[in-house]
Amino acid sequence: EAGVTQFPSHSVIEKGQTVTLRCDPISGHDNLYWYRRVMGKEIKFLLHFVKESKQDESGMPNNRFLAERTGGTYSTLKVQPAELEDSGVYFCASSLGDSRVLQYFGPGTRLTVL
């Protein structure tokens, strides 16, 4: 069974540009989460989907970030326009349910904003 996949693995863009990160969860997992680690900080929760519905986006840093999960399968996270402080590693995780169920993480996308 394929795990959580993320694309691209690395992205280098200039300040002010737009970048879209993609996450494909484990097949059949309704729950999808985005986390990120910025330089020197802990991994932090960004938001949570159940199928195509956003359940909680309290961790989204500002309105330059937009997450979508149309059709309830893969998800995208768009940063527009990117700023220097957005540099970091963005992780996606998925789980079959929510209560007590483990989250499985993808390899992450390393974003560098120059």
Added chain:
Amino acid sequence: DAKTTQPTSMDCAEGRAANLPCNHSTISGNEYVYWYRQIHSQGPQYIIHGLKNNETNEMASLIITEDRKSSTLILPHATLRDTAVYYCIVRDRTTSGTYKYIFGTGTRLKVLA
């Protein structure tokens, strides 16, 4: 947010047991403690989790104190491939009633040959 505290780094000799401590004094009574590890350039990988009883699986053992304020992850015979950052994680309920992982800073374990 519930928080965890871990030492920043530890070394362990290959073949010896690695004991990684974690403080989670604010954990709520019915919440689990989860341990994941992150090997360079990979995502966090699940190791083990527990509520209040000690747990063991093929990867590790988890010892949780009776008051549940701390736990220790034990890798019984560390190998070079166990070199990684180990995260002790608790969950927190989100505003919508679902759950999110709360990561600490993690412990960077280096297994020495």
